[in-house]
Amino acid sequence: MGEKDDGLGLGLSLSLGCKPNENESSLRLNLMEKPSQPMQNHQHRTSWNEIFQFPDRNPDARSCLRGIDVNQTAEFEEENGVSSPNSTVSSLSGKRSEREPIGDENEAERTSCSHGSDDEDGNGGDLSRKKLRLTKEQSLLLEDTFKEHNTLNPRQKQALAKQLNLRPRQVEVWFQNRRARTKLKQTEVDCELLKRCCEKLTEDNRRLQKEVQELRALKLSPQLYMQMSPPTTLTMCPSCERVAVSSLSSSAAAAAASSTAPANGQTCQSGAPNVQRPIPISPWATLPIQRRPLDASAPK
DNA sequence: TGTCAGCTTCAACTTACCTCA
DNA sequence: CTTGAGGTAAGTTGAAGCTGA
Numbered sequence: 170m171g172e173k174d175d176g177l178g179l180g181l182s183l184s185l186g187c188k189p190n191e192n193e194s195s196l197r198l199n200l201m202e203k204p205s206q207p208m209q210n211h212q213h214r215t216s217w218n219e220i221f222q223f224p225d226r227n228p229d230a231r232s233c234l235r236g237i238d239v240n241q242t243a244e245f246e247e248e249n250g251v252s253s254p255n256s257t258v259s260s261l262s263g264k265r266s267e268r269e270p271i272g273d274e275n276e277a278e279r280t281s282c283s284h285g286s287d288d289e290d291g292n293g294g295d296l297s298r299k300k301l302r303l304t305k306e307q308s309l310l311l312e313d314t315f316k317e318h319n320t321l322n323p324r325q326k327q328a329l330a331k332q333l334n335l336r337p338r339q340v341e342v343w344f345q346n347r348r349a350r351t352k353l354k355q356t357e358v359d360c361e362l363l364k365r366c367c368e369k370l371t372e373d374n375r376r377l378q379k380e381v382q383e384l385r386a387l388k389l390s391p392q393l394y395m396q397m398s399p400p401t402t403l404t405m406c407p408s409c410e411r412v413a414v415s416s417l418s419s420s421a422a423a424a425a426a427s428s429t430a431p432a433n434g435q436t437c438q439s440g441a442p443n444v445q446r447p448i449p450i451s452p453w454a455t456l457p458i459q460r461r462p463l464d465a466s467a468p469k
Numbered sequence: 470t471g472t473c474a475g476c477t478t479c480a481a482c483t484t485a486c487c488t489c490a
Numbered sequence: 491c492t493t494g495a496g497g498t499a500a501g502t503t504g505a506a507g508c509t510g511a
Contacts (some may be wrong), residue, residue: 301486302487302499320478340500343498345479345480345500350497352481
């Protein structure tokens with residue numbers, strides 16, 4: 170996605186209608202080789218692993234890394250806007266080292282690590298993933314920037330990293346994770362909406378089924394049918410101009426309304442102000458009008 | 470012009486660390 | 491003090507776009 174322009178730009182509002190905005194970045198390595206592809210990674214990592222044969226999660230290694238202020242490492246790499254997925258302190262984690270030995274990247278970081286704790290390095294020198302905790306100020310600025318645009322171009326990334334005293338890679342990772350969190354939240358919101366919608370439709374369906382049963386029962390017993398309280402009004406959707414019978418019973422009206430409504434259900438709900446015009450009719454307006462003797466027998 | 474390799478970013482998924490109840 | 495859950499930084503993987511040979 171060198172220049173991707175779409176994505177989930179939901180920002181923090183989590184609103185459904187948010188639109189993406191993305192820029193792009195392409196970064197280049199300066200001093201450290203950047204194994205950007207798996208195969209290349211394998212090629213480059215061997216020497217790193219050979220040099221530091223760190224078992225996973227060695228506490229000594231963690232101590233070593235703790236000696237590094239991860240917020241002070243910006244000068245170690247990417248001096249020219251360089252960023253690389255594997256160029257972080259964390260890339261030195263034992264697990265990763267086992268899987269994908271890193272090449273001669275991060276020379277400065279390695280150096281700083283060994284500088285940071287010589288005695289600890291002596292004990293096998295395992296490196297574990299260092300958990301960076303962003304400060305409040307850093308998080309705030311990142312959030313603010315994210316609100317403006319949820320992706321960064323290389324220049325923005327570099328500037329932000331400098332401002333935050335972080336490495337561009339860390340800024341990049343933060344934005345990636347932030348987008349992921351946003352998307353996850355949005356998915357949850359969408360899921361909840363769909364769930365509620367489903368529940369409502371289920372309820373509507375149940376009610377309509379019941380109404381159909383009632384109507385069928387009435388049809389089978391004409392006397393009951395005659396005693397039934399007649400419909401008094403019709404309501405017309407101003408948009409689609411379809412007539413729905415109301416007050417036949419609330420559920421029947423709902424059934425009529427929904428059966429005459431447009432398929433997408435939008436017109437009658439969200440279009441023009443839904444002004445329903447009551448149309449006074451005779452109690453038997455629901456009977457087939459064509460069959461009634463109309464004007465022919467009507468007195469003038 | 471079409472093809473290919475190399476590079477990069479991204480999303481999605483995973484891992485590991487840290488905090489807190 | 492221990493432990494499990496949740497949050498999150500960072501790693502991994504595969505896809506896709508761009509560029510130069």
